Amino acid sequence: MSFISNMPKDREIMLKKIGVSSVEELFKDVPADKRFPKVEMPAPLSEPEILLELSRLSAKNASAECYDWFLGGGVYNHFVPSVIGALITRGEFLTAYTPYQPEVSQGTLEAIFEYQTMISELTGMDVVNASHYDGATALAEAAIMSVRSTRKRNKVVLAPGLHPEYRDVIETYFQGLDMELADGEIDDQTAGYIVQNPTWTGEILDVKAEAAKAHDAGAMLIVHTDPISLGVLEAPGACGADIVTAEGQSLGVGMNWGGPMLGIFATTEKNIRKMPGRIIGETVDHNGNRGCVLTFAAREQHIRREKATSNICSNQGLAALSAAIYLAALGKSGFRKVAELSWHKAHYAASEIGKLDGFSLKTKGHFFKEFLVETPVAAERIFAQLKDKFILPGLPVSRLGGADNELLVCVTEVNSKEQIDRLVAALKEVK
Amino acid sequence: MSNLWKISGEGRSAVYLPGLDVPETPIPAELRREEEPNLPEVAEMDLVRHYTNLSRRNFSIDTHFYPLGSCTMKYNPKVNEVTAALPGFRNAHPYQGDELSQGAIELLYRMQEQLSAISGFDATSLQPAAGAQGELTGILMIRKYHEERGELEKRRKILVPDSAHGTNPATATMAGFQSKEIPSDKHGNIDLAALKAECDETLAGIMITNPNTLGLFEENILEVIDAVHRAGGMVYGDGANFNAVMGIVKPGELGFDVMHYNVHKTFTGPHGGGGPGAGPVSAGAALKDYLPGPIAYKKADGYELKQPPKTIGRMKLFYGNFGILVRGFTYISMLGAAGLRDVTENAVLNANYLKALVAEKFPAAYDRSCMHEFVTRGDIAPGIHTLDIAKRLIDYGFHPPTIYFPLIVPEAIMIEPTETESRETIEAFAEAMNKIADEAVNAPDLLHNAPASTAVKRLDEAGAVKKPVLRY
Numbered sequence: 001m002s003f004i005s006n007m008p009k010d011r012e013i014m015l016k017k018i019g020v021s022s023v024e025e026l027f028k029d030v031p032a033d034k035r036f037p038k039v040e041m042p043a044p045l046s047e048p049e050i051l052l053e054l055s056r057l058s059a060k061n062a063s064a065e066c067y068d069w070f071l072g073g074g075v076y077n078h079f080v081p082s083v084i085g086a087l088i089t090r091g092e093f094l095t096a097y098t099p100y101q102p103e104v105s106q107g108t109l110e111a112i113f114e115y116q117t118m119i120s121e122l123t124g125m126d127v128v129n130a131s132h133y134d135g136a137t138a139l140a141e142a143a144i145m146s147v148r149s150t151r152k153r154n155k156v157v158l159a160p161g162l163h164p165e166y167r168d169v170i171e172t173y174f175q176g177l178d179m180e181l182a183d184g185e186i187d188d189q190t191a192g193y194i195v196q197n198p199t200w201t202g203e204i205l206d207v208k209a210e211a212a213k214a215h216d217a218g219a220m221l222i223v224h225t226d227p228i229s230l231g232v233l234e235a236p237g238a239c240g241a242d243i244v245t246a247e248g249q250s251l252g253v254g255m256n257w258g259g260p261m262l263g264i265f266a267t268t269e270k271n272i273r274k275m276p277g278r279i280i281g282e283t284v285d286h287n288g289n290r291g292c293v294l295t296f297a298a299r300e301q302h303i304r305r306e307k308a309t310s311n312i313c314s315n316q317g318l319a320a321l322s323a324a325i326y327l328a329a330l331g332k333s334g335f336r337k338v339a340e341l342s343w344h345k346a347h348y349a350a351s352e353i354g355k356l357d358g359f360s361l362k363t364k365g366h367f368f369k370e371f372l373v374e375t376p377v378a379a380e381r382i383f384a385q386l387k388d389k390f391i392l393p394g395l396p397v398s399r400l401g402g403a404d405n406e407l408l409v410c411v412t413e414v415n416s417k418e419q420i421d422r423l424v425a426a427l428k429e430v431k
Numbered sequence: 432m433s434n435l436w437k438i439s440g441e442g443r444s445a446v447y448l449p450g451l452d453v454p455e456t457p458i459p460a461e462l463r464r465e466e467e468p469n470l471p472e473v474a475e476m477d478l479v480r481h482y483t484n485l486s487r488r489n490f491s492i493d494t495h496f497y498p499l500g501s502c503t504m505k506y507n508p509k510v511n512e513v514t515a516a517l518p519g520f521r522n523a524h525p526y527q528g529d530e531l532s533q534g535a536i537e538l539l540y541r542m543q544e545q546l547s548a549i550s551g552f553d554a555t556s557l558q559p560a561a562g563a564q565g566e567l568t569g570i571l572m573i574r575k576y577h578e579e580r581g582e583l584e585k586r587r588k589i590l591v592p593d594s595a596h597g598t599n600p601a602t603a604t605m606a607g608f609q610s611k612e613i614p615s616d617k618h619g620n621i622d623l624a625a626l627k628a629e630c631d632e633t634l635a636g637i638m639i640t641n642p643n644t645l646g647l648f649e650e651n652i653l654e655v656i657d658a659v660h661r662a663g664g665m666v667y668g669d670g671a672n673f674n675a676v677m678g679i680v681k682p683g684e685l686g687f688d689v690m691h692y693n694v695h696k697t698f699t700g701p702h703g704g705g706g707p708g709a710g711p712v713s714a715g716a717a718l719k720d721y722l723p724g725p726i727a728y729k730k731a732d733g734y735e736l737k738q739p740p741k742t743i744g745r746m747k748l749f750y751g752n753f754g755i756l757v758r759g760f761t762y763i764s765m766l767g768a769a770g771l772r773d774v775t776e777n778a779v780l781n782a783n784y785l786k787a788l789v790a791e792k793f794p795a796a797y798d799r800s801c802m803h804e805f806v807t808r809g810d811i812a813p814g815i816h817t818l819d820i821a822k823r824l825i826d827y828g829f830h831p832p833t834i835y836f837p838l839i840v841p842e843a844i845m846i847e848p849t850e851t852e853s854r855e856t857i858e859a860f861a862e863a864m865n866k867i868a869d870e871a872v873n874a875p876d877l878l879h880n881a882p883a884s885t886a887v888k889r890l891d892e893a894g895a896v897k898k899p900v901l902r903y
Contacts, residue, residue, distance in 0.1 A: 005853035023780055029647070030679055036680075037684060061520065063521070087486075092494060096489045102890050104830060110432075110488070235468075311604075317705025318705075328481075329446050331439075
């Protein structure tokens with residue numbers, strides 16, 4: 001079973017037309033002693049067999065619908081409306097590729113143009129690209145762009161509070177480049193200043209003050225944000241950000257064990273030509289009818305080759321489509337409501353957990369949907385005890401190099417009061 | 432044309448959310464955004480119609496023959512969508528820990544083994560998100576290899592054949608190397624003399640797509656690899672065209688040191704209008720310890736995720752585009768070794784058959800038997816260009832091939848039919864190509880004004896740059 005239509009009779013006709021007597025003859029350019037090697041692989045599975053096999057593997061994983069779920073830390077259990085799956089699995093979206101031929105790709109082009117519009121509205125930025133692999137690679141490319149846009153500066157400074165894995169990814173991307181990643185204070189060598197808001201442990205920062213700090217030193221402000229928070233919190237564009245990146249997984253993409261995710265990237269109009277990634281623009285055809293095309297391609301690898309702004313080619317198109325459908329489905333009031341529900345529920349949970357003996361809230365200042373709790377015993381121990389009660393209480397930050405007695409708790413609109421009360425009751429009983 | 436805002440009405444929404452069941456905590460005014468985002472407000476049915484109607488303005492594999500060269504637009508089995516949506520895959524979280532992720536880690540492990548077996552490499556990382564990221568992965572691994580040997584300072588040069596994808600030189604730059612272009616010879620192979628002249632102590636490595644973007648298997652591949660290795664360089668394989676060699680030859684046995692795959696091309700991950708893809712990377716003995724990760728390992732009582740010993744680090748968050756990997760694993764597991772060889776044989780057969788059917792009007796740029804794709808030219812009559820041929824194909828109901836690439840063939844048309852197309856479809860496409868060749872002479876305006884059958888006609892791309900409108 002190889003999903004092939006041609007049968008031996010077809011192949012016979014084809015070989016005859018080509019003028020060879022066997023398919024093997026078509027491979028004569030391959031070195032003879034390396035040709036047709038033995039490949040050791042398990043025997044092929046039929047469709048019912050593979051479905052059974054993968055259902056079995058799937059069942060060995062915890063999945064969110066079986067637990068009271070408070071685990072976040074960069075990937076969030078927000079509700080995914082059913083309409084998204086129904087629409088993105090339409091073959092016309094699912095099995096098209098990058099819209100190189102605009103006349104037969106207006107569906108994808110228009111949908112991403114609407115995505116760009118909605119993300120521009122959320123972030124308060126002028127220009128949005130058609131996506132990156134995830135939030136961390138979007139942020140790494142933003143860091144590189146800040147250095148390339150600033151003359152004679154090669155340093156990118158991280159404000160405290162960036163997710164540790166994001167830092168790892170930026171470090172990987174910087175390996176071959178003459179760019180420096182530093183913590184601490186901005187100086188006259190700083191090209192970009194990265195602020196994650198809310199921080200990875202939940203704290204909401206004063207982005208306007210951070211912008212002033214960056215701009216006073218002549219650096220660009222790069223804000224990495226949680227798009228759901230923008231249902232209530234001030235848009236980074238309104239606070240002075242030069243580049244905004246975000247992890248768009250919360251916008252209807254699902255958790256997918258961490259991939260595919262969605263790297264959101266937005267900037268100001270004057271930076272269009274320095275921006276990585278595909279951009280969709282509006283134009284007209286020769287009858288004057290409106291249509292969309294890939295635009296500013298002169299920045300990209302297929303035109304500019306070694307001088308391109310990035311090597312990115314494939315992006316997360318279908319995840320961007322999911323995000324567009326998500327935002328359109330919720331709409332103005334629904335999107336605000338998701339953010340407000342997350343806020344209220346998280347604050348209720350924090351206040352109830354804070355009343356427990358031995359537990360205290362560690363996140364300083366305001367938080368949105370996630371907060372750090374200091375725990376009386378190791379957070380891993382709490383995780384181990386609560387998972388047996390079908391509660392995932394949060395992320396023990398020791399898994400990412402943090403302190404042992406700290407748990408990062410995330411609460412979203414899908415967590416009911418009943419679930420939160422169960423969490424609190426279970427935490428009370430940890431030993 | 433309609434858009435989301437035109438079908439909006441105040442207060443509408445397509446999602447029923449739960450009510451507030453906890454006490455309210457006021458959101459401080461100083462945190463609140465001043466201006467509400469102007470999102471659409473639509474009811475579910477209007478939303479569904481909007482996107483359904485948009486989808487109908489696309490050509491896709493499910494609706495049309497889509498012979499986009501180098502993109503391997505093969506049929507994407509529907510079973511993939513079912514397996515990727517299984518709850519333990521779809522609703523699992525990357526931080527739930529190894530113990531609660533045994534099924535997912537086992538899947539990664541088995542897919543790593545599958546890819547290593549097909550390609551003849553020692554180890555595989557499934558983390559890279561797409562082909563271009565796989566390339567960056569491989570070149571950063573080569574970089575670290577030279578660094579650990581104390582040779583990085585002098586080895587600054589990555590060779591890239593002039594037929595290569597633009598991602599290759601762009602990747603070399605992102606990894607901090609200088610790329611140096613190597614010309615092709617008159618048979619479409621890497622020019623050996625030019626290559627050998629660059630094989631010196633400044634050489635870090637070479638990026639080879641084999642078969643190359645002309646659809647030709649590099650006839651001197653062993654000599655090329657040997658020359659690079661003798662100079663102390665490493666050989667990177669761009670696996671964009673891996674559909675042409677499965678079961679035919681193992682790149683690891685040819686001497687490649689590291690290679691990426693495109694799961695969305697070879698292994699039926701859907702292209703999704705631009706992605707997500709997945710770009711796993713395999714490596715041989717010299718480079719396997721540098722793979723990015725974490726990757727999956729087998730232990731006595733199950734599976735675990737760990738970084739390889741000398742890893743270059745993380746290329747992206749978590750463990751790769753897992754949902755796409757599930758689809759690839761489904762496909763590979765259903766085909767097995769013999770099935771994959773069958774895929775390649777039929778892909779190459781279809782390409783050679785199509786090449787033969789159009790040979791008279793559209794001779795191949797290089798007169799050799801091709802692999803999974805071939806390149807011809809569109810300047811077949813006075814005043815006719817490749818763009819005209821491409822747009823006229825749309826009127827015949829076909830997605831155009833890749834055009835104006837590779838750059839070394841003027842007016843290039845790059846055609847990759849893939850193995851999943853039937854003989855009849857290939858013949859219908861050839862017939863259209865041949866008819867268009869006649870029209871190019873007898874009725875050239877049909878080409879110049881094409882496409883005539885689509886809702887929008889040729890679009891003013893220069894105008895889009897001159898007056899950028901990038902949102903509503």
